[in-house]
Amino acid sequence: MYTLSSKLKLTAIIFMVVGAIGLIFSFVTAPSSIQEVKDIIASQEAHHGGGHGESHAENTHQVTADAHDNKAGGNEHGMTADAHNAEEGHDDAHAEHMLHQLQNKPWAAVYVAAFFFFMIALGALAFYAVQYAAQAGWSPVLFRVMEAVTAYLLPGSLIVFALLLLSGLHINHLFVWMDPEVVAEDELLQGKSSYLNVPFFLIRAALYIIGWNVFRYLLRRNSLRHDEVDHNRFFRQSFKLSAGFLVFFIVTESMMSWDWIMSLDPHWFSTLFGWYVFASLFVSAITVIALITIFLKARGYLDFVNDSHIHDLAKFMFGISIFWTYLWFSQFMLIWYSNIPEEVTYFITRIEDYKLPFFGMLALNFIFPVLVLMNSDYKRVNWFVVMSGIIILIGHYLDIYNMVMPATVGESWFIGIAEIAALLFFGGLFIFIVFNALTKAPLLAKRNPYIKESKHFHY
Amino acid sequence: MSSKVIHAIYTDDDLLMQAVKQTKEAHYRIEEIYTPFPVHGLDKAMGLAPTRIAITSFLYGLVGLSVAISMMNFIMIEDWPQNIGGKPSFSFLENLPAFVPIMFELTVFFAAHLMVITFYLRSKIWPFKKAENPDPRTTDDHFLMEVDVANHKIEDLSQFLSNTGAVEIKLINK
Numbered sequence: 001m002y003t004l005s006s007k008l009k010l011t012a013i014i015f016m017v018v019g020a021i022g023l024i025f026s027f028v029t030a031p032s033s034i035q036e037v038k039d040i041i042a043s044q045e046a047h048h049g050g051g052h053g054e055s056h057a058e059n060t061h062q063v064t065a066d067a068h069d070n071k072a073g074g075n076e077h078g079m080t081a082d083a084h085n086a087e088e089g090h091d092d093a094h095a096e097h098m099l100h101q102l103q104n105k106p107w108a109a110v111y112v113a114a115f116f117f118f119m120i121a122l123g124a125l126a127f128y129a130v131q132y133a134a135q136a137g138w139s140p141v142l143f144r145v146m147e148a149v150t151a152y153l154l155p156g157s158l159i160v161f162a163l164l165l166l167s168g169l170h171i172n173h174l175f176v177w178m179d180p181e182v183v184a185e186d187e188l189l190q191g192k193s194s195y196l197n198v199p200f201f202l203i204r205a206a207l208y209i210i211g212w213n214v215f216r217y218l219l220r221r222n223s224l225r226h227d228e229v230d231h232n233r234f235f236r237q238s239f240k241l242s243a244g245f246l247v248f249f250i251v252t253e254s255m256m257s258w259d260w261i262m263s264l265d266p267h268w269f270s271t272l273f274g275w276y277v278f279a280s281l282f283v284s285a286i287t288v289i290a291l292i293t294i295f296l297k298a299r300g301y302l303d304f305v306n307d308s309h310i311h312d313l314a315k316f317m318f319g320i321s322i323f324w325t326y327l328w329f330s331q332f333m334l335i336w337y338s339n340i341p342e343e344v345t346y347f348i349t350r351i352e353d354y355k356l357p358f359f360g361m362l363a364l365n366f367i368f369p370v371l372v373l374m375n376s377d378y379k380r381v382n383w384f385v386v387m388s389g390i391i392i393l394i395g396h397y398l399d400i401y402n403m404v405m406p407a408t409v410g411e412s413w414f415i416g417i418a419e420i421a422a423l424l425f426f427g428g429l430f431i432f433i434v435f436n437a438l439t440k441a442p443l444l445a446k447r448n449p450y451i452k453e454s455k456h457f458h459y
Numbered sequence: 460m461s462s463k464v465i466h467a468i469y470t471d472d473d474l475l476m477q478a479v480k481q482t483k484e485a486h487y488r489i490e491e492i493y494t495p496f497p498v499h500g501l502d503k504a505m506g507l508a509p510t511r512i513a514i515t516s517f518l519y520g521l522v523g524l525s526v527a528i529s530m531m532n533f534i535m536i537e538d539w540p541q542n543i544g545g546k547p548s549f550s551f552l553e554n555l556p557a558f559v560p561i562m563f564e565l566t567v568f569f570a571a572h573l574m575v576i577t578f579y580l581r582s583k584i585w586p587f588k589k590a591e592n593p594d595p596r597t598t599d600d601h602f603l604m605e606v607d608v609a610n611h612k613i614e615d616l617s618q619f620l621s622n623t624g625a626v627e628i629k630l631i632n633k
Contacts, residue, residue, distance in 0.1 A: 333556045339545070374517070 002301050002438045008431070015428025022421020026106040034092065037099045100173060101412040106422075107172040108408040111163050113422035115260065116284075116400050117430045118156035119277075123285025124149035125216055126249050126278075132219075132242035138312055140454040141304050143445045144438070145293050147223060149285065151437030152430050153216050157209040159426075164205050164260070168198040174408050177266040188267055196263055204259055208252040215245040227446040235449060253278055261400075264407035268346045270331055277403075279324035283365075284396045286316045287389045292434070294382050301443055307380040308459040314379035317392060321369040324399075328362070350402060353411040357398050364395030397423070462633050463608040464490055465616055466593060467625035468601050472498045475602040478623035479504045485619060488607040493597035512581075516574035523569025527562040593631075605631075 031037050128146040131139045139146075167174050176182055176189075177196045183189045189196070218241055226234040254274030262273050270276075290313040296302045297310075335343045350358045368391050378384045405413045445451060469475045475498065482489055489505060502509075532551045535558070540548040547553040579585060597603045608616060608630075617628045 329556075329559065333559065336556050376513070 002296070002435075002443055004435050004439050008435055012428045012432040012435070015424045015431070017428075019421045019423070019425025019428060022417050023106065023110065023425060026109070026416075026418035026421060030106055031099055031102050034095045034099055037095045037102060038091075040102070041095065041098070098412060101409045104173055104408045105412060105414075106418040107163075107174055108404055109418035109422040111160075111174060111408075112397070112400050112404045112419070113426040114156070114159045114163060115404070116397050116423075117152060117426045118160050119281035119400075120285050120288050120430070121150050121152040121156050122212060122249075122253070123281035123283075124289060125153060125212065125219075126246070126253075126282060127285055127289065128219065129215075129242035129245045129249070132238050133246055135239070135450065137450045137453040138309065138457040140445055140448040140450045141302070141457075142289065142293060142309060142313075143223060143448065144441055144443045145296065145302075146289055147220050147441070148434050148437040149288055149292065150216050150220070152433045154213050155429070155433060157212065160260070161202075161205055161209055165202060168202055174404075175263060175266075176407075177263060192266060196266060201259060201263075204255065208256050211248055211252060215241060215248065219245070223445060224441055226448065227442070232449060250278075253281075261403050264404060265346060268343065270335070270343070270346075272327060272331055276324075276327040276331055279320060279327050280396050280399050283317060283320040283324055284393060286313060286320060287392045289313060290317060290385055291389045291393075294386055296438070296443070298382070304444060304455045306457070308457050310382065310385060311376070311379045311459050312457075314373055314385045314388075317385075317389065318369055318373035318379070321365055321373075321392060324396075325362070325366040328365075349406045349410070354402055354406060354413065357415075358402050361395045361398035361402060364391050365399065368392075368395075463613070464631050464633060465606045465608060465613070465620060466627075466629040466631055467604045467606065467620040467623070468594065468596070468627040468629075469604070469624060470601060470626055471624075472602060474624045475604065476501065476504055478604060478620070478625065481623050482604070482606060482620075487611065487616065487619070488609060490605040490607050492605070493593065493603040495598050495600060495602075498602075512574060512578060515577050516570045519573035519577075520566045520570035522573070523566040524562055526569065527558070527565035531558045531561065 031040065124146050128143065128150060130136075131143070131146070163172075163174075166172055167178055170178065173179065177192070178198055183193060219238055222234040222238040222241070226232075226238070257274045257277035261277060262269065290310065293302060293305060293313065294310065297305050332347060335347055338344075369388050372384060372388045373379055401415075401419075448454075467478070469478060472494065475492070475494070479489065479492070479501065483504070483506065492501065492505065494501070528551070535554065536548055536551050542548065546557060551558075592598065593605070594601065594603055604620075604625075606616065606620065613630060617630070620628055
């Protein structure tokens with residue numbers, strides 16, 4: 001049995017407390033009126049005054065131009081600002097636009113972090129089900145670790161649901177199609193309103209969440225019961241459940257990605273988006289399973305786990321990282337190549353306003369794992385796996401960040417207190433729940449039919 | 460000067476593995492082992508150095524990538540930067556996504572083919588090569604271990620090998 005060390009518990013609680021304080025701070029300091037935003041714009045202009053003033057000397061309305069240029073730094077923005085300046089009261093319109101973005105910022109930060117940790121739990125459940133359905137002989141020694149990671153699925157999915165519910169109640173403005181005033185003026189959104197409407201959206205979300213959690217509950221219960229009996233009925237049942245879950249999962253996961261992520265940009269659509277989100281959640285989940293396994297092994301709790309198990313997990317991290325890149329590139333290249341205006345805006349905003357996170361994540365999620373985890377020997381070295389695992393997790397956080405932020409905060413993005421606090425809060429919660437779940441059951445699934453093979457697994 | 464070797468024939472791969480370990484322990488020199496199929500762990504038991512073919516393959520992949528990049532950079536960007544359907548041929552980076560499929564394929568092509576050729580060269584395999592098989596049965600269901608006689612007494616060595624479970628022992632003058 002694993003016992004939760006008080007140190008780890010304390011770390012998790014400190015993470016949560018610091019995160020909560022940071023989140024409260026960022027919610028309180030989010031601007032609430034247009035006047036505050038104008039002050040912010042004015043102070044930013046003072047900050048950037050010199051350089052921009054010279055380069056846009058011809059620009060009469062430096063306030064707007066500078067505010068636009070803060071992040072983008074392009075001349076086009078200066079020109080749009082010029083063009084817009086003809087309109088009466090553009091300053092107000094711009095400030096209002098920015099107000100919405102800044103008000104969205106802490107919500108979006110919470111949403112990204114909540115979704116990130118939730119998707120790790122969901123991905124771990126999918127990986128677990130794949131191991132059952134494929135009757136894998138190497139992984140049963142890791143089942144309890146995987147089950148513990150999926151313990152976060154219930155709280156994680158409920159938090160995401162709560163955030164979606166708050167959006168539906170217009171407490172925040174993450175989803176633009178939920179705003180009836182916007183829909184009234186937007187024929188595209190009207191056309192999609194039979195799918196994108198708040199009641200149906202929430203019902204769908206509830207169905208996915210109930211489905212995943214029921215499967216998780218049954219699989220975990222079967223796994224614990226199987227230890228106590230002398231027949232394999234529960235194991236066979238888990239096998240069938242896993243196969244059923246995988247069918248249910250791939251349908252709901254795909255729809256979940258349209259609902260929860262793609263609908264943030266309701267004018268845009270991509271057919272392989274579901275797979276793309278799947279690859280991201282799958283590789284993050286495998287990485288977390290590897291990290292927790294290495295942590296527990298280092299503490300002496302998993303003596304039956306050997307180098308070959310770590311090697312296999314690292315192979316999965318390597319392979320699914322490349323799979324993610326393949327999907328990322330397929331999505332990007334097809335849209336870049338055909339350059340259809342209604343599709344390509346998605347990437348234009350990301351490349352113009354999010355250049356560093358957008359291409360940075362590609363380096364973190366692809367180049368780094370490929371170079372570090374290609375060597376067979378390195379995949380057995382724990383600290384190599386841990387290092388690349390941390391990089392992969394940062395990369396996939398950025399991946400979700402790049403999916404959510406451009407649609408919700410636009411060019412007002414920044415990885416500051418709100419984002420880091422949200423990561424700390426949900427990270428702490430994740431650690432607390434997962435390691436608590438590890439104490440609930442023996443770390444070795446006792447009489448799984450493949451457990452002996454798995455213990456002697458050698459690559 | 461003629462060298463003498465002993466061919467010990469086994470009928471079971473487990474027995475062969477056992478014999479290899481015993482022979483290594485007794486410090487006899489194993490010249491070669493012929494088996495009809497890969498025996499898992501045989502290379503480790505013999506103490507063979509691990510293969511470096513994966514490293515060569517990685518390097519060949521880098522060569523392929525460089526070939527693809529320099530080829531397309533020259534053709535598409537430097538030599539004749541045409542406007543083809545509005546693709547930005549101003550710099551390599553701007554048109555990079557269109558080149559990636561070729562870069563990928565050439566990397567794989569070079570890595571795979573040059574590695575296979577390296578394997579052929581290092582293993583000395585080619586068409587019309589004379590087979591070096593000492594006993595045709597080793598391609599079917601027998602395992603043959605060739606042990607160098609060197610300065611050992613032939614009687615001792617053959618006695619030792621038959622104790623390891625060899626079904627046949629032959630002295631060969633090479």
